[in-house]
Amino acid sequence: MSQGDSTLLLKPALLVVGTVIAAVIVVFALNGLLAYLGVGAVGPAPQAGAPAASQANATQANATGNGGGAAAAGGEVRKLPGTWGGSKWYNEDLREQEFKYKDPEAGEEVQFQPKKMNDSTLPENEKRAELIREGRSLFANTSEEMPEHVGNDLSCANCHGGGDLPTTTGMVGQDIDMIPLVGTAAGYPEWTGRTERMRDMRQRIMGCFLRSMNSPGSAEGMPEYDSREIQAMESYMVWLNKGTPSERVPYWRHIEKPEGDEKVPVSEVNPVRGAELYLENCASCHGADGQGVDGQYPPLWGEDSFNDGAGMGRMYTSAGFIRESMPYGAGHTFSNWEDVQDVAGFMNAHKRPHLPRQPKDWAAAGAPDEGIYYNRTQQRLGYDMNPMTKKLMLADIPIDDSNVTEEMIPEDTSRYDEPLRNESVDGSWETTWIRTYENVGNESTSNTTASNRSTLEPQAAVSSAMQDGESAENRADAAG
Missing domain, CATH: 1.10.760.10 (Cytochrome c-like domain)
Incomplete structure (x- = not known):
């Protein structure tokens, strides 16, 4: 073969090799970019017979989710993190x-x-x-x-x-x-x-x-x-x-809750002592009945207050707010975390409107311990009702909007530091419910009246309350 013929063959060969190398570089660069963006890699899907680890990795790389996500190999679900990246x-x-x-x-x-x-x-x-x-x-x-x-x-x-x-x-x-x-x-x-x-x-x-x-x-x-x-x-x-x-x-966002040794276990919070502290520090504004003053101080419980699915109905959340903000203009009046948790326990031992979709909150894990109005929390802690409500009832302190007086509070409140799980009172999960959902517009909720509900079995009553609110729950779930 002559030198001219060799040159003619070499040029196409170099062109082919160069094209292949360029294609490989492009693929690697594109995969790197997609990996940086969090998108699955470019390339063919794993073939049948490929190693199991490769199959699983490929599946996970392409899984997406919104509080659930697409199922990965083995039935696992990729979930979004609890903290939103970037903040x-x-x-x-x-x-x-x-x-x-x-x-x-x-x-x-x-x-x-x-x-x-x-x-x-x-x-x-x-x-x-x-x-x-x-x-x-x-x-x-x-x-x-x-x-x-x-x-x-x-x-x-x-x-x-x-x-x-x-x-x-x-x-x-x-x-x-x-x-x-x-x-x-x-x-x-x-x-x-x-x-x-x-x-x-x-x-x-x-x-x-x-x-x-x-x-x-x-x-x-x-x-x-x-x-x-x-x-x-x-x-x-x-x-x-x-x-x-x-x-x-900003650092002032959210409420600082008690942590570590500051946090009193729910079953050891003393709402009876909290009643005494409430009368000393809070009743002058919010009233001995907790109903506040119209146009000035809000009601803390009862029909005109927040319902049992509100964040302020959780004990450590409300304790943090009381500690930082109450009495208004004189935050940190309460000397320690134990005092303010007892006051929060007293406030959230009372009757308030029941949110029908409340049982669906924390559907997978169950409500946290501070969610004392939640039935699954009560059961997990060994109670058949709100533990703070039970302690007030044992002390004969009203849980409705009746006035609380100093004479009602026992001289020795130390007994109520104990869990008192095995003491008996006439009540259940529904003891704190105030039903205000008759004839609600747009079919958002509709609870059975108290008289009708008393004829239902407890589980049937809960199911009824949940089903009644279903037409609005699709809108409410994300809003919650």
Whole structure:
């Protein structure tokens, strides 16, 4: 073969080799990019007879999920993590500083900086500005402005401060002594373990209506996701968030709960001693009957308070709020965590509206120990009813909206430090239920009346309550 012929054959061969090498480089580069983005690798599906480990890895790499996900090999399910990636707490160490927990001057990266609502802070677009102003008004006076969706006498300002309440300061959501909303929009979407899924800000607001505002007891039930009211409240929270970097959560978000040695086991919390502390520190505002003062102090239990699926109905959550914020303007009045947990136990030993979808919360794992209104928690702790309710009943202290007096409280309350599981009282899981769900609009909930329910077997009664609310539960699940 001549030298010219060899050159003619070499060029196509080099071209083929170069093409193959280029293709391999492209595949490797693409797989690297997809791996960085969290997407499955490019390439053929595993063939029959491939090693089992390879099959499983390929299946897992391509599994997706939303609180559940696609089934992987062996029936396993890939779940989303409990913490949403990308969010970062600013100055998280500030949460350990005891009485400086809500210091508005603390921190170097994000400081608590409320702002006034005026032309310089509102958007230039008048329609957007109008929606923000409307959202502020709804947060401040929720039960008055949305009575068709609020089944009690509460408003968002009762927990978040501000509004028209004479007992709080500043614009709603900007009171450092309550649960401020400044900058909290940066934390959404977020994972919620209660319904085991992601929720956005609108769904979070809807969840407050469902639980804290007791919307199942209202004329029309929970407001719709795309309603003007929910959009307005979302717009106000976004406006409050201006100035907070994206996906950076301020240190004052959420309630600091007792941890480690600070946390009293549920069965050892003493609501009878809590009754004594309540009369000394809380009754001057919220009343000996817990019903508050109209337009000033909210009811803490009874028909006009939050229902038994609300976050404030969980003992450690409410204890954290009481410790940080109560009495208003004088947080940390209670000398230690034990005191404030006893007060929270007393508050949450009382009757309140029952949320029909409540048994579906934490469907897989069961409610946490602090969820003392939840039947599965009560059973897990060895009780047939709310353990705090049982202790008050044993002490002959009323659990309804009757006045509590000093004469009712035993001189020695130490007995109620004990679990008292084996003591007998006339009650069950339903003892704390107040049923306010007759003729609710949009078929969101409808409980049987107390007289009719008394003829049902307990399990049938629970099933009935759950089924009655099913038409609205698909909307409520994510909102929870």
